[in-house]
Amino acid sequence: MRFKTLPLQLSATIFFALSGLLITVNSPATAQEIYPVAEKGGLHGAYVVPIEDFNRVDVQLIVLSGAYDDPAPSGTAHLTEHLAAFSADATILKEVRERDLNASTFNAATVYTNSGSPEELETLLRLSRAVLDTPVLPDDFAKSEIDIVARETFLRERQYPGRWLTRMALQNLYGTPRGRANNTVADLPNLNLKAAFQFHKDHYVPANVTVIVSGKIDHQLASDLVTKIFGDTDTSTPPGKPWLDHKPDPDLRHVQHIKTNRLARDTLQFAKFVDFENHQDSFDLQGAFFVATDILNTRLQNALHFQDVRFLSVDLNWYFAKNADLEMTLNVELMPGFSLGEAHRNLRTTLKLLLRDPITTEEIKRARQKEVVQAQDARRMPSSTHWFLQNLAADGYPPFSPSIYIDIINATTDQEVLDFVNKVMEPSATATVLAKKVD
C-alpha cells in the first residue's frame, strides 16, 4: 500500500478548538526493533514491535485486500469490513467497548486496530483473530448494515468532494469503474450480503493476513501470545490481484469539463499513471520512491503554491503498488478569478519544465533529511508509528518502523533517486477533470 500524502498548504493551520482533541500518548526516541513471529500458523506475516515509550499496546490485523479487490459491486470490501468487525466484537466482548475499534478499508488492504493497556493484549489478539472467522450476526443486523454503509458512503461523499473528483479522474484514467477506480456511489443499490460473505471467504484467509503487535510489551511474551492465538491458523491460498494487470493506455491524455454545485471553489483534479515496466516488484525501490517523491513534491509545491498565489490549495497523493505501478493524483483549488483553463495550462507547463533545472546533490540531501525528520517525528505518536508499520506491511512486505525507515532512506543512492525521478516525469497516461463551481 506504499503511499504518501502531502497537503501542499502551509503547515500553519487554524484551530478553532472544534475539531476534537488530539489524543497522543507518546514519547520520542528509542529505536524500534521488529521481531518476526516464528510460529505464526498459516498467517502471511506476524511481527512484534516493542515500544517502551508508549504505555499501551496495539494490535493491527491487516487483510491484504481492499477496495481495489472489490468485485462488482464496489463497496463490497467495505461492507465486509463492517460485518467482520461487529461479528468479532459480539463473539469476544461481553460488554460495550472501553476503547473504540478502528477499522478502515484502504485501496489494497483492510486494517483493524484494537488498542488497550499492555495487560489486555490477549483479549486484543482474540478480538483480532475473530475477524478471520466467518461473520456471525443476526440476519436483520447484517442486512441492515448495508444501510449503514450507504449512510457512511453518502456522508463521506458530501464531506470530502475530493473523493468524488478523484474517482472520476481514475475512472477516466483506467477506462473502467472497477479495480483501481471504483463506482462506489452508483453501486450502492447493488450492495449485498452474498458478495460480502464471499469476499470474506476469499480474502480473509490466513495467507492473506499480517498481524503486527506494537507497544509496551516483552517481545518474547508477545510472540508467544501471537502463537497461542494464531498458531492454529491453516495453510491457505491467497486470492489473486487482477487489478495489478490492468494498466491504462500510455498515450491517454483525457480531459473532462464538469459543472457542479458540490464544491466550494473551482477545482482541478489530475491523475497520472507510471509503469515501471522493468520492475516486477517495488520493494527495492522503496527508498528511491520516498526521496524522489519528496523532491517532486517540493518542486511542484514551489511552482504551484509559492510562486503563484492564485492556487489556493495543492494536495498531492502518491500510490506505489506492489508491482511497481505508480499513480499520482493532484487536487488544486483555485482562488476566485483564476480560470480553470489558465490553471490547467499552468499545471501542464509546470510538469513539462519540472526537471529543466537539474536535480542537485544538495537537493537530494535535503529531501533525505526531510524524510528522516518526518520519521523521527512519527515516533512521537502511536498513530503515526502505526501508519509506518502498516504502510509496507499492507502490500505483504515486512513492516518498516520509523527507525528502519531512516536506515533505508540513508542507504538509498543519489543515482537511484535520479533514475526514479526521471522515470516518473516521462510522458505517460494522464486524466484531468476541470470542475467549475456553480450555485
Next chain:
Amino acid sequence: MMRAYIQHAAALLVAALCLLNAPQVRAELIAANSETRIAYLTPLRNGLSALTLVWPMEDVTEKRADALAAGLLSVTSGGTASRSPFEIHEYRKLNGIRQSIATTRTHLLFTISAPNEVFLETLVHLENLLMQPTYSKGWFDRNLQLMHTTPSTLTRNPGDVLHEINSFLDYNSEEASPAQFGPEFRFGQPSQAVLRSDDDVVKRRVSKLLAKLPRHAVNLRVTLPKWLEVMLGRDRFTYDLPSGTIHFQDPTSSEMLILLINAATFDNEEHIVGANLLANHIGANQSAEMFLKLRQEMRASYDPTSQFVMTDKNTAMIMLSATVAADRWPQIYASINDIYSSVRSGDVSIPRLDKQHQTLSRSFSDDAYHNPVWTARQYLYEYPDGASGQISLPIFTALEAASTKNIIANASSYLPPLDDYLLILIGGGPTPSADLKANGYCPLPPNTPLKHCLQQLRTEGN
C-alpha cells in the same frame, strides 16, 4: 443620546491613538500595552518544546478576526528580509518545526513547537519572522481566503456547523464600519506567553525575544469602567444561543443532518466535568447511548455523536448530531430526545459512566503533556490576564475528584433542558412539525451562512 455621545467620544479617542501611531509604522501593529506575562508550564513529554504567544482580541467582528488570523499566518509564513516563503517552509520541514494559529473568545494564539535540540534555533527563526515580515498582498489575500469556512450547508459536517456557531458566539455581529482590514500587519509584544520547556537557556532566549518585539508608541492601558463598557455596548457578547429550529431544505438530498446544540454556562468546574461526562455518555464513542441505540439497534445512522467543547472557564457547547435517511428523520429526532431526556433524568449506569470518566481522564492527561495548544487554551480560560505564583487548573482537580454517583444524581442540573437547545436540520425529508416551530423557526435560504438565522432567532427571542 448620552450613549451616542460616549460612543462618539470613544471613537475619537481611538482615532487619536491611531494617528499617534500612524507615522511610526505603516503596518497595523498588534501588540499589548504592557509587559508580557510569561507562564512556564510543565515540559512536554514527547521530546518537543513549545512556545505560545498570546495577543488580546476582544470585541472584534468575524471579519476582523479572520483578517488578524490571516495576518498572523502571513507574518509567520510569507517571507522575511533574508528568506523567501518557500525557504521558510523548507526550513521548517528540515527541522521538524510545527506552528499553528488558534483563537479563543478573547485571544489570538500562535504556537510554535520543535524538537528540544533545535528549539533554541527555532526561537531565532521566530524572531526573524516577527521582526522582518515581508509578505505580499497576494499572500495575505490567499490566507484570508483560507480563513473563510465552507458553508456547513454544503459539507453538512457537524464540525463545520460548530465552527459557524462558534464564530457567531465569539465575534461581534455588528459591523462597526465597512472597513477593509489588512493586508499589512505586524505582531509585536504579546500580552502573554506560555512556554513548555525547562531549559534555562531557552527561558532566557524567550525573554530576549519578547523584549525585542515592538510595543505601541503610547504605553497606555485603557481600562474602561464597567458602566462605560455597558454604554458602549461591550456587554453585547452574551454567551447564549437562541432556541428554535433552523431548517435548510434540500429536496434533492436522501440524507438529513439532525443537530442539537446549546451554549451552556456552568457554575463551576465540578458542573462542567459532570456535564462533559454525561454528554460523553450520550454520544461520544462506541460505548455511548447514541451509538448503541441509533446505530446498533435502530440501524439509523453511521455517525451519531455528541461533542462537548469547552470555550471558556465556565462555558461550553454541547452538541448532539446524526446524519440519517431523510424520510426517517422525525423518528430519529424523537429517539435522540428520548436518549437525552433519559440521561438527564439520571437513568445512567454507574459502571458505564466510570468508563467514560477513565476515557476522559486519559484524554486530558494525553493532551496536557503532548498538546501545547490545548494546554495553552486551558491556561487562558483560567488566567485570561496572566498568572502570578503557582499555576493550577481546577478543571483537572475537578475531573480527578469527580464522583459518577453524584453526577448521575445531579444530571438534571448539569445538563440543560432539551427545550433550550437549538435544532439545526440540513438536508431532505419532511418539513418540521408545528411543535418544532413553536420556539422559533427560520428556513435558511441557499448559499447563506447560519448566522442569518441565528441572528433572526435571537432577535425574535428577545
